[in-house]
Amino acid sequence: MSPLTPHSPSPSTAAEARSGARSFLQVLLARAGWVLGLLAAAALARVMARQLFLDGDTEDLLRCADGVRACLSEGRWSGCTEAGKWPLLQYGPALLVRAAGGSLEDAGRALCYLSLTAFFGLLAMTWRTLAVRSRPVAVAAVLVLASGILFHYATRSFGEMVATFAAAALAAAWLRRGSPWLVALLAFANGLTKETAFPFIAVLGATCVVVHHVPGQPWRELLRAERGRLVGAAAAVLLAGGLSAAFNLFRFGSPVNTRYLQEASWAPPLGVQLENLVALWVAPNAGLLFYWPFLVLLLAALPLAVARHRRGGTARPSWLPLLGVAALVGLLCAGLSRWWAPFGWWAWGPRLVLPWLPAALLVLLYAYAPVAESLVRPLVATPVRVALLAGLLAVASVPHLISIYRSNELLNALFVDPGDCPGPDVPGQAAEAWRCLRARAWTHPSPLLNAYRMAPGTDMPRRALLYPALLVLGCLWLRRSAREPQSNL
Numbered sequence: 001m002s003p004l005t006p007h008s009p010s011p012s013t014a015a016e017a018r019s020g021a022r023s024f025l026q027v028l029l030a031r032a033g034w035v036l037g038l039l040a041a042a043a044l045a046r047v048m049a050r051q052l053f054l055d056g057d058t059e060d061l062l063r064c065a066d067g068v069r070a071c072l073s074e075g076r077w078s079g080c081t082e083a084g085k086w087p088l089l090q091y092g093p094a095l096l097v098r099a100a101g102g103s104l105e106d107a108g109r110a111l112c113y114l115s116l117t118a119f120f121g122l123l124a125m126t127w128r129t130l131a132v133r134s135r136p137v138a139v140a141a142v143l144v145l146a147s148g149i150l151f152h153y154a155t156r157s158f159g160e161m162v163a164t165f166a167a168a169a170l171a172a173a174w175l176r177r178g179s180p181w182l183v184a185l186l187a188f189a190n191g192l193t194k195e196t197a198f199p200f201i202a203v204l205g206a207t208c209v210v211v212h213h214v215p216g217q218p219w220r221e222l223l224r225a226e227r228g229r230l231v232g233a234a235a236a237v238l239l240a241g242g243l244s245a246a247f248n249l250f251r252f253g254s255p256v257n258t259r260y261l262q263e264a265s266w267a268p269p270l271g272v273q274l275e276n277l278v279a280l281w282v283a284p285n286a287g288l289l290f291y292w293p294f295l296v297l298l299l300a301a302l303p304l305a306v307a308r309h310r311r312g313g314t315a316r317p318s319w320l321p322l323l324g325v326a327a328l329v330g331l332l333c334a335g336l337s338r339w340w341a342p343f344g345w346w347a348w349g350p351r352l353v354l355p356w357l358p359a360a361l362l363v364l365l366y367a368y369a370p371v372a373e374s375l376v377r378p379l380v381a382t383p384v385r386v387a388l389l390a391g392l393l394a395v396a397s398v399p400h401l402i403s404i405y406r407s408n409e410l411l412n413a414l415f416v417d418p419g420d421c422p423g424p425d426v427p428g429q430a431a432e433a434w435r436c437l438r439a440r441a442w443t444h445p446s447p448l449l450n451a452y453r454m455a456p457g458t459d460m461p462r463r464a465l466l467y468p469a470l471l472v473l474g475c476l477w478l479r480r481s482a483r484e485p486q487s488n489l
Contacts, residue, residue, distance in 0.1 A: 040473075044466050045120060051155050051404040052112035054105075056346065058157035061086045062104045065094040071250070083251040085259035088192040088244060090159045111157040118165035119154030125165075126362060129172040133369035135481040140298075140376045141365055143474045145358055147393045148292035151400040151467070152348045160344075163193035163355035167204065171359040174208035174229060175366045184232030191240025193355065195257055196335065198237050200328060200356055204363070205233050207324025211367045215318075266340040266424040272434045276337035280350055283441040285414060288357075290448055291349035293396055295357065298375075302364055305371045321367035325360045332356050340424045340433075345440070346415050348403050348447070380479040390475040394468040399451035401467050405460045410447045418444050 067082025068091065090111055097107040123142050130138035153161045170186040172178075183205075190201050209226050213219070223230070245255035252258045268276070281287050281296065289296045303322055310316045336342040336352055344351030365372050380386045403410055421436035422429035 037477075040466065040470055041120060043463070044470060045116060047461070047463050047466060048116055048155050048404070049113070052109060052116070052157075053155055053404070053407060054108040054112065054157045057086075058090070058108055058111060059104075060084065061090055062094055062107050065091050065098060065107070066104075068095065068250075069098065078249060079253045080251050083247075085251075085257060087159065087194050088247055089162065089189075108157050111159075112155065115156055115158070115161035116154050118161045119150060122150070122165045122168055122358060125169060125172050126358070129176060129362060130365055130369065132176075133366055134373045135484060136376045136478060137365050137369050137372045139474065139478045139481045140372070140379075141361065143393060143471060143478065144294045144298055144361070146474070147397050147471055148295055149288075149349045149354065149400060150358075151397065152403045153351070153354065155404045158347070158351065159193065160351055160354050163190075164358055166190045166193055167200075167356050167359040168362055170201070171204060171208060171362045174205060175211060175363065177212070177229075180228035180232035183229045184236040187233040188236035188240050191237050192244070195244050195260065198241060199331065201233065201237055203324060203328045203331065204356070204359060205230065207321055207328065207363055210318070210320040210324060211363065213318065213320065263340060263425075264338075266430075267338045268340070268424070268430075268434050272438075273337040275438065276342045277333055279438075279441045280333050280336060280342060280353055284446050284448075285444060286343045286350050286441040288350060288353065290446075291399075292357075294393070295361065298372075299361065299364070301375055302368060302372060305375050306368055309371050309374075317368055317371060321363060325364055328356060328360055341437075343441070346411060348400075348407070348411070376478070377482045380475065380482050386475050386479050389478075390472040393471040393475065397468045397471055398455055399448045401460075401464060402451040402454050402458055403447075405458050405464070406451070406454050409454070410450055413445055413450055414440060414447050 061084065064082065064084025064086060067080065067084065070082060071077075071080035093110050093114060094107045097110045098104075102110070123145055126141050126145060127138045130141055150161065150164065153164075166186060166189045170183065170190055173182050173186055187201055187205070190197050209222065209230070212226070213222050244257075248255050248257050267273070279286050282289050284290055306317050306319070306322060310319075332353060339352070342352065343349070378385070379389050418439070419436075421440070422433050424430045424433040426433070
């Protein structure tokens with residue numbers, strides 16, 4: 001009887017086992033990476049939550065919210081001028097906190113926490129929306145959003161961060177063909193962010209519709225598929241408009257916001273408007289190019305890449321989404337150029353232009369994901385390029401990080417040290433007001449350069465460096481995502 005011998009696995013079985021082990025290890029590492037990423041994001045949120053800042057406009061809004069409560073308790077349903085001029089969006093949370101017995105400080109802190117939640121919600125929503133189209137593009141979009149001026153406003157009580165999230169959420173829901181009820185709810189929320197929001201909601205919705213148009217498809221068929229979302233959004237806009245009109249009747253005895261209409265009458269001359277339009281993008285102290293360079297570069301590069309793919313590819317991308325986004329951004333900037341404070345100052349950078357830009361970026365990257373991917377992949381094609389990109393992102397993030405620790409000093413240098421500007425409503429002082437506005441945008445000491453100068457001596461905890469560190473790690477994530485097979489055009 002021969003002794004028993006152990007069975008030797010065949011070569012193919014051993015290779016399959018090794019392949020399965022590698023796959024299991026990759027899945028495990030990917031899940032571990034997600035867990036570590038979430039923990040790091042939570043740590044960064046904790047760092048930011050310790051630097052929350054109540055802005056002057058919000059202090060007035062909170063007093064106005066108390067004015068609403070006072071008028072209601074007195075039974076005054078019209079002419080409640082104590083209710084102020086502000087849009088409806090932030091009154092709701094403020095009134096809820098005050099009704100629950102919270103102080104004005106508690107209400108302001110609640111608005112700051114809403115901004116912080118909106119910032120991280122925007123990053124997560126952008127990733128989730130774009131990852132189904134292209135993972136490298138989704139990662140790049142998160143890096144662009146995280147590295148710019150939104151980091152500053154995530155710690156502020158201003159309403160811009162929540163408005164930014166609402167606009168991007170509407171775009172995301174529509175692009176992913178969410179339920180009409182969800183689209184309607186988000187359109188309603190956007191209608192409460194500003195009383196001028198309604199045309200932007202319409203342009204954004206129309207652009208999201210044309211994104212889904214395929215060559216040869218009858219437009220009637222597309223509109224039939226989008227009918228529920230179109231009707232829901234239109235009804236929500238009407239409801240938001242009606243609610244705003246009712247609130248204005250309560251405040252001013254008029255369905256329109258008479259305070260904002262009065263300020264709109266302070267519009268500068270045409271020459272100043274044109275200069276404001278340019279300044280919103282390229283002025284050293286006010287332009288997006290300086291406060292959010294990666295966003296501007298991406299918005300500039302994408303149309304050129306689309307044109308190149310239209311010339312050289314068999315599947316020619318449509319111009320329609322680009323035209324829709326151009327109309328949205330053009331309408332926004334043209335409207336702001338007519339406003340007496342086009343940058344939203346006293347503030348860090350061009351505050352008022354921010355809310356619709358992430359939504360515009362989301363639409364473009366979703367519509368032209370393969371084209372955008374062709375732009376992103378070369379940026380991380382080699383380790384040297386990854387290191388260069390990581391360094392540029394980290395450097396671009398420095399002023400925004402310093403701004404949440406030295407905000408008052410930075411803003412004082414721009415708005416106080418050179419001298420106060422007269423308001424354009426002061427008789428005989430309009431020309432001086434526009435000259436002063438121009439000087440602040442173009443020639444006064446740069447807040448960004450001041451932030452770089454302050455960086456070595458800024459008294460901030462070492463854990464704050466987690467912000468640029470996460471941007472660097474994001475570049476490694478982008479490199480890994482870019483090694484996946486490229487999307488088909």
